[in-house]
Amino acid sequence: MLNYPIDLIYSSDLGRAIQTAEIVGQKIGVEVKQTPALREMGFGAWEGLLIEEIKKDHLDTYTTWRNEPHLVNIEGGETLHIIKERVDNFIKEINEKYDNKHILLVSHSVTVRVMLLSFLISGMENIYRIKQDNTALNMVEFRDYGPVVLKMNDTSHIKNNEKINNSALE
Structure with a gap:
């Protein structure tokens, strides 16, 4: 660089x-x-969480994040x-x-x-x-x-x- x-x-x-x-x-x-x-x-409610924790507590939003990230609105994020x-x-x-x-x-x-x-x-x-x-x-x-x-x-x-x-x- x-x-x-x-x-x-x-x-x-x-x-x-x-x-x-x-x-x-x-x-x-x-x-x-x-x-x-x-x-x-x-990342709002996801800040500081591990992927496993996000999947456990926010599975629907996480699934959308993986499949249609442009549609996701993470709580507080x-x-x-x-x-x-x-x-x-x-x-x-x-x-x-x-x-x-x-x-x-x-x-x-x-x-x-x-x-x-x-x-x-x-x-x-x-x-x-x-x-x-x-x-x-x-x-x-x-x-x-x-x-x-x-x-x-x-x-x-x-x-x-x-x-x-x-x-x-x-």
Whole structure:
């Protein structure tokens, strides 16, 4: 990742993303700006639960989450459409503010997948069609006609034995 020019770093304001962003920022001398716009999906009543617990206590909603995630409204949580609106607004804002800058965004699995689906003009029902390993690099270039996804789920910067996958969607 350090082979690419980075002018700005924005990170989710949640712990793991901040930690990752700070490591990169320190190596390249770029300050990290935190924003709630890049937070992971709020899972409401599911926060902190294991999959087995969710299946036991929220089986109907979990089944819908696995089969039709775009229709799920987890009690006290966010929907995929709310996340899409949040990240679309943020991307629009930074595109207008930082034209022709190389910006690193550090976020979380569901949020990144929603962002990529938005860039690809694809519906939220396709969220499981995008794989996102932890620390995966995605590269998007914004052109006059819209975003172009250049890389997705690139983990070539980590060794195979270091890969960890504990995504909220797995």
